Amino acid sequence: MKRTGAQIIWECLVRQGVTDVFGYPGGAILPAYDAMLDYPIRHVLVRHEQGATHMADGYARASGRVGVAIATSGPGATNMVTGIATAMMDSSPIVCITGQVGSKLVGSDAFQESDVTGVTLPITKHNYLVTRADDVAPAFREAFEIAASGRPGPVHIDITKDAQQSSCEFDWDAAAPKKPEFRPDWSASPEDYRRALELINGAERPILLAGHGIMISNAMDIIRAFAEKANIPVSPTLLGIGSFPASHPLNLGMMGMHGEAWVNQAIQEADLLLAFGMRFDDRVTGTLKTYALAAKKIHIDIDAAEINKNVRVDVGIVGDLRDTLEHLMPGVKQGDRSKWIAHVNELKGDVAVRDIQNLPDDGHLYAAHVINDLWRATKGDAIIVTDVGQHQMWEAQYYHHDKPRSLITSGGLGTMGFALPAAVGAKLACPDKEVWVVVGDGGFQMTMCELATIVQEQIDINVAIINNGYLGMVRQWQEFFYERRYAATPLINPDFQKLAEAFGLPAQTVTRRADVVPAVEAARNNRKTVVIDFKVEQEDTVYPMVPAGAALDAMIRRPSPSPIVETGADVL
Amino acid sequence: MITTFAVYVEDKPGVLTRVSSLFRRRAFNIESLTVGHTDKPGVSRMTIVVDTDELGARRIEAHTYKLVNVLRVENITAGPGVFRDLAMIKVAASAESRTHIMQLVDVFRARVVDVAPDSLIIEITGTEDKIDGLLEVLRPYGVLEMARTGRVAMARGARSTTAQVEAASGPADEDHNVFHSV
Numbered sequence: 001m002k003r004t005g006a007q008i009i010w011e012c013l014v015r016q017g018v019t020d021v022f023g024y025p026g027g028a029i030l031p032a033y034d035a036m037l038d039y040p041i042r043h044v045l046v047r048h049e050q051g052a053t054h055m056a057d058g059y060a061r062a063s064g065r066v067g068v069a070i071a072t073s074g075p076g077a078t079n080m081v082t083g084i085a086t087a088m089m090d091s092s093p094i095v096c097i098t099g100q101v102g103s104k105l106v107g108s109d110a111f112q113e114s115d116v117t118g119v120t121l122p123i124t125k126h127n128y129l130v131t132r133a134d135d136v137a138p139a140f141r142e143a144f145e146i147a148a149s150g151r152p153g154p155v156h157i158d159i160t161k162d163a164q165q166s167s168c169e170f171d172w173d174a175a176a177p178k179k180p181e182f183r184p185d186w187s188a189s190p191e192d193y194r195r196a197l198e199l200i201n202g203a204e205r206p207i208l209l210a211g212h213g214i215m216i217s218n219a220m221d222i223i224r225a226f227a228e229k230a231n232i233p234v235s236p237t238l239l240g241i242g243s244f245p246a247s248h249p250l251n252l253g254m255m256g257m258h259g260e261a262w263v264n265q266a267i268q269e270a271d272l273l274l275a276f277g278m279r280f281d282d283r284v285t286g287t288l289k290t291y292a293l294a295a296k297k298i299h300i301d302i303d304a305a306e307i308n309k310n311v312r313v314d315v316g317i318v319g320d321l322r323d324t325l326e327h328l329m330p331g332v333k334q335g336d337r338s339k340w341i342a343h344v345n346e347l348k349g350d351v352a353v354r355d356i357q358n359l360p361d362d363g364h365l366y367a368a369h370v371i372n373d374l375w376r377a378t379k380g381d382a383i384i385v386t387d388v389g390q391h392q393m394w395e396a397q398y399y400h401h402d403k404p405r406s407l408i409t410s411g412g413l414g415t416m417g418f419a420l421p422a423a424v425g426a427k428l429a430c431p432d433k434e435v436w437v438v439v440g441d442g443g444f445q446m447t448m449c450e451l452a453t454i455v456q457e458q459i460d461i462n463v464a465i466i467n468n469g470y471l472g473m474v475r476q477w478q479e480f481f482y483e484r485r486y487a488a489t490p491l492i493n494p495d496f497q498k499l500a501e502a503f504g505l506p507a508q509t510v511t512r513r514a515d516v517v518p519a520v521e522a523a524r525n526n527r528k529t530v531v532i533d534f535k536v537e538q539e540d541t542v543y544p545m546v547p548a549g550a551a552l553d554a555m556i557r558r559p560s561p562s563p564i565v566e567t568g569a570d571v572l
Numbered sequence: 573m574i575t576t577f578a579v580y581v582e583d584k585p586g587v588l589t590r591v592s593s594l595f596r597r598r599a600f601n602i603e604s605l606t607v608g609h610t611d612k613p614g615v616s617r618m619t620i621v622v623d624t625d626e627l628g629a630r631r632i633e634a635h636t637y638k639l640v641n642v643l644r645v646e647n648i649t650a651g652p653g654v655f656r657d658l659a660m661i662k663v664a665a666s667a668e669s670r671t672h673i674m675q676l677v678d679v680f681r682a683r684v685v686d687v688a689p690d691s692l693i694i695e696i697t698g699t700e701d702k703i704d705g706l707l708e709v710l711r712p713y714g715v716l717e718m719a720r721t722g723r724v725a726m727a728r729g730a731r732s733t734t735a736q737v738e739a740a741s742g743p744a745d746e747d748h749n750v751f752h753s754v
């Protein structure tokens with residue numbers, strides 16, 4: 001059948017199973033927008049194209065399905081760059097569509113022309129400049145395949161206006177992705193498996209480092225079976241949170257820069273690290289010179305380029321985690337590691353006593369309180385989408401995630417402004433889930449314009465602003481490493497409650513701990529998005545902390561306690 | 573360690589940029605990169621020389637295979653291979669020095685491809701060492717200009733990689749995941 005390039009875009013999206021797209025129109029993409037009205041796809045009109053990319057990203061992370069964002073040429077496309085880079089770093093499958101000036105004008109500095117495929121080349125898995133209607137369908141089919149397969153990531157399709165306007169024969173089947181190209185077989189050999197099993201079964205002090213790849217591979221059940229069978233304690237990365245239940249007795253808590261001190265200590269003492277679907281980010285390892293020197297390392301990753309990138313490993317297995325573990329499982333022997341586990345528990349020491357949850361109420365509101373109360377009130381069952389900063393780390397420490405894909409956060413790029421739009425995407429992907437944004441007062445102001453999108457699209461999420469009057473995480477570095485010289489970190493903020501109300505949203509300000517749970521409950525019972533401004537302690541610190549570039553066990557720990565334990569508090 | 577890759581790619585616009593951008597982004601230093609057609613239509617061949625170690629070389633291979641337009645990557649450093657560079661060297665030549673220079677050209681099995689009243693253009697193919705050697709002995713006469721292609725390389729023996737490389741075309745096998753690696 002004859003279709004215009006613009007129609008083919010939507011024909012393809014519908015056939016790919018896309019139901020929602022996030023976008024913002026403009027001249028070069030107008031033909032596509034015009035055609036859109038004839039297709040059964042919901043379009044969410046954002047307020048900034050960065051928001052569209054984060055929404056697509058949040059949609060993808062919450063569901064595992066490819067998220068789609070769309071924008072015009074030039075400034076529309078360049079506004080997408082941050083969102084694309086964010087998705088690239090965290091292996092999130094999105095397809096970004098942009099309009100481009102007419103193919104005859106490409107290269108002439110035409111109005112709103114910009115070489116966006118040049119710009120996105122190093123931050124996408126692949127990109128396309130489509131200049132003919134005939135090339136639209138093959139590009140789209142291949143783009144979805146690339147975005148979702150292997151190590152997922154963003155794909156960008158730039159389509160000239162004339163390619164949208166001209167017509168051609170549309171043949172979905174003929175546009176199927178090309179036949180397999182040669183790729184070397186890097187999958188594990190029987191010898192690799194044998195060595196891996198020998199190390200696993202022989203280890204006395206093993207730790208399983210649970211990464212984001214577990215969720216991408218949908219391997220949660222087999223990881224759990226593996227850990228339970230071999231009795232191996234598990235520590236997630238920030239992006240691995242949710243891949244192994246937080247409430248499981250073998251879950252030690254997060255590793256790394258703001259991970260628990262005992263976890264990092266245990267990693268340094270371990271004799272075997274099982275790195276499953278994680279990439280040894282520098283926030284995870286601290287300085288490599290002293291990282292886990294006593295441990296043998298087994299690394300399983302679908303991306304061959306990750307093996308031996310940061311950490312030299314003894315066995316590197318390239319492949320999908322689930323497939324690989326299915327191979328390994330039968331050879332894994334039941335293990336008794338009670339001595340090791342008891343030792344790790346000893347490493348916890350008095351840390352629970354020093355934990356802010358267990359200190360007496362001094363009348364101040366702490367971010368950790370807000371997040372722990374949010375966890376309680378939502379019964380740990382919400383999808384939490386965080387921004388970047390101190391609140392992000394407290395979320396990781398004090399909201400205990402038992403379910404996969406229930407924490408959505410920008411880890412690799414650390415993109416402030418991510419949370420609010422990503423949460424919109426998560427909600428559209430999972431309409432039946434409760435979705436909360438946990439965001440700093442700084443990051444909220446980067447993308448808060450999307451509150452208008454929320455109103456227009458009648459989206460029901462809730463927003464917890466952790467308002468400390470500072471770019472808190474940067475202030476913390478200044479406190480520790482720059483003699484408390486607070487250069488450009490104090491914030492003079494708008495009244496967030498009034499601001500939300502101006503958007504037409506219910507809002508509340510909370511300053512006392514006793515009011516946290518009632519405010520959260522009120523928001524949960526409201527069918528609109530509710531914005532809560534939690535005014536928390538201003539100069540609070542995220543403990544523990546490995547200073548950048550220091551050894552993993554050279555942590556700045558929680559300060560010594562006033563040794564009173566509030567009775568009845570949960571010790572977790 | 574100087575490492576040489578032969579990289580077969582689809583002959584499409586922008587593919588050279590994708591490959592070179594990858595090396596730049598991953599902070600691998602390209603010593604030389606040449607590209608040209610192969611005997612197969614639609615397939616280009618690059619010879620890329622980088623200074624890296626063994627693990628680095630393996631990561632380069634893995635990264636390069638992640639580029640969609642890449643058909644085949646071969647590390648041809650270790651096996652027996654033929655490595656060639658071509659240079660054109662313009663050297664000042666007076667009536668007196670001309671014969672001396674011609675003798676040097678003979679010794680190096682190079683060729684004179686242009687003669688002007690006070691200069692010569694010499695063409696030489698060979699390993700980088702050989703070209704460097706000629707350059708060294710010509711310097712005293714005054715090297716005016718030089719252009720070098722950078723290394724092209726080929727593994728010895730009957731095996732043909734181009735024969736195995738298909739310019740990707742045609743529909744996919746239903747049950748075969750095209751991008752099964754990454």
Ligand SMILES: Cc1cc2nc3c(=O)[nH]c(=O)nc-3n(C[C@H](O)[C@H](O)[C@H](O)COP(=O)(O)OP(=O)(O)OC[C@H]3O[C@@H](n4cnc5c(N)ncnc54)[C@H](O)[C@@H]3O)c2cc1C
Nearest residue numbers: 211212213217237238256257258277279302321411412414
């Ligand atoms: C302020 C701040 C502080 C931070 N502090 C910490 C911290 O204390 N601790 C911490 O852990 N992180 C921290 N991070 C996050 C950190 O920067 C990284 O984003 C994070 O550690 C990456 O986790 P990952 O390796 O599990 O996930 P990713 O970076 O997403 O890597 C996933 C890996 O899994 C592989 N993979 C994908 N699919 C599969 C599959 N099917 N099978 C097998 N493998 C697969 C991928 O190839 C990749 O190598 C912090 C970030 C910020 C912004």
Ligand SMILES: Cc1ncc(C[n+]2csc(CCOP(=O)(O)OP(=O)(O)O)c2C)c(N)n1
Nearest residue numbers: 389390391414416440441442443471472473
């Ligand atoms: C777009 C962007 N710009 C700058 C930074 C650097 N940065 C990291 S955390 C942070 C402070 C965040 O402040 P806020 O949003 O108030 O959160 P808090 O740390 O106070 O919880 C900054 C500026 C970043 N991560 N992203």
Ligand SMILES: [Mg+2]
Nearest residue numbers: 440441470472
């Ligand atoms: Mg703040």
